Amino acid sequence: MDRFLSSAVNRIDAKGRVSVPAHFRAVVQRRGYQELYALKALDRPALDVGGLDLLDRYEARIAMEDPFLQTADDMSFFVHGDSDFLKLDQDGRITVTDFIREHTGIATEVAFVGRGTFFQMWEPSRLAAYGAQVRERLLRMRQGDPSAGMARGATGGGAE
Amino acid sequence: MDRFLSSAVNRIDAKGRVSVPAHFRAVVQRRGYQELYALKALDRPALDVGGLDLLDRYEARIAMEDPFLQTADDMSFFVHGDSDFLKLDQDGRITVTDFIREHTGIATEVAFVGRGTFFQMWEPSRLAAYGAQVRERLLRMRQGDPSAGMARGATGGGAE
DNA sequence: TGGGGCAATATGGGCGTCAACGGGATGAAG
DNA sequence: CTTCATCCCGTTGACGCCCATATTGCCCCA
Numbered sequence: 001m002d003r004f005l006s007s008a009v010n011r012i013d014a015k016g017r018v019s020v021p022a023h024f025r026a027v028v029q030r031r032g033y034q035e036l037y038a039l040k041a042l043d044r045p046a047l048d049v050g051g052l053d054l055l056d057r058y059e060a061r062i063a064m065e066d067p068f069l070q071t072a073d074d075m076s077f078f079v080h081g082d083s084d085f086l087k088l089d090q091d092g093r094i095t096v097t098d099f100i101r102e103h104t105g106i107a108t109e110v111a112f113v114g115r116g117t118f119f120q121m122w123e124p125s126r127l128a129a130y131g132a133q134v135r136e137r138l139l140r141m142r143q144g145d146p147s148a149g150m151a152r153g154a155t156g157g158g159a160e
Numbered sequence: 161m162d163r164f165l166s167s168a169v170n171r172i173d174a175k176g177r178v179s180v181p182a183h184f185r186a187v188v189q190r191r192g193y194q195e196l197y198a199l200k201a202l203d204r205p206a207l208d209v210g211g212l213d214l215l216d217r218y219e220a221r222i223a224m225e226d227p228f229l230q231t232a233d234d235m236s237f238f239v240h241g242d243s244d245f246l247k248l249d250q251d252g253r254i255t256v257t258d259f260i261r262e263h264t265g266i267a268t269e270v271a272f273v274g275r276g277t278f279f280q281m282w283e284p285s286r287l288a289a290y291g292a293q294v295r296e297r298l299l300r301m302r303q304g305d306p307s308a309g310m311a312r313g314a315t316g317g318g319a320e
Numbered sequence: 321t322g323g324g325g326c327a328a329t330a331t332g333g334g335c336g337t338c339a340a341c342g343g344g345a346t347g348a349a350g
Numbered sequence: 351c352t353t354c355a356t357c358c359c360g361t362t363g364a365c366g367c368c369c370a371t372a373t374t375g376c377c378c379c380a
Binding site: 173177 | 328329330331332333
Binding site for chain 1: 195202203212215219228230231234235236237238239240241242243244245259
């Protein structure tokens with residue numbers, strides 16, 4: 001499997017290091033990423049981590065904004081200014097810098113969450129709160145909010 | 161027969177393993193699944209388990225959304241983050257991780273329920289309660305109550 | 321047709337491997 | 351000299367691999 005899937009929580013040691021889940025490391029290698037590119041998520045206290053293609057994705061997002069508005073400039077500043085490379089050491093660990101801590105609130109533990117083409121790093125309790133919100137939104141969508149659109153039958157198709 | 165049918169309850173051993181029913185394993189093999197994809201059901205304390213085609217189906221659905229809207233992000237978060245791979249050992253068992261226990265309430269026994277193209281894992285007593293609700297809903301519907309059974313997830317299992 | 325035995329399945333447990341983690345040593349940088 | 355990053359090694363616990371056993375349902379044969 002070459003997609004980032006599932007989630008795990010790992011501890012930060014006394015030297016500020018944390019192990020990237022072995023499964024994720026395998027995906028990184030399979031995808032041929034030479035280095036990990038990390039960006040602060042635009043509207044969440046999380047870090048998006050992946051290959052360089054992640055940057056393209058963000059730039060496309062910014063391109064959608066009206067270039068005359070301040071928003072686009074803000075986003076560009078944010079994305080290009082506040083990104084970093086994460087170096088894996090020989091044991092598959094990365095150092096948790098202030099860059100990471102500030103934006104995410106991460107202190108002693110890191111929650112890694114697979115997102116398909118990339119993965120995210122969260123402070124565990126914030127992740128839990130956010131996950132609950134997501135499930136709530138999806139559930140409402142599925143129960144008939146027509147503005148939402150999740151196809152019926154997706155999860156367990158129905159009312160048997 | 162290449163569909164998941166019937167149900168069975170198996171015990172979790174001291175090492176946290178449980179046998180997947182032999183009949184299900186046969187279906188898995190016949191369908192050529194290399195690994196099992198497990199997803200936390202949205203509105204029920206159950207796990208949906210199937211092959212990678214289950215994941216493909218979800219990803220195809222996500223691809224239909226505008227990738228920069230919240231909906232697409234929510235769906236990806238759910239499909240990639242609230243899921244995991246289940247590895248069958250050589251005796252056809254899987255290990256019951258915290259990932260499974262949290263969402264389902266499974267502790268010492270697992271109820272496997274065939275659902276055609278996939279199967280589900282439940283905590284036995286919760287499955288029984290849910291089954292009773294389903295029966296009642298169907299019965300009322302048959303007796304002409306139009307409100308019964310229409311609202312999807314109305315009795316949705318008191319999940320979460 | 322009833323009993324014995326065979327085969328397959330669920331379950332228990334020993335054991336080696338590997339990932340997560342802690343910590344020392346070395347070297348570069350301020 | 352202090353701080354921090356990198357490298358390397360040891361420990362621990364979880365997980366996969368393998369083998370053993372028991373229980374059950376089925377088939378064959380007398």
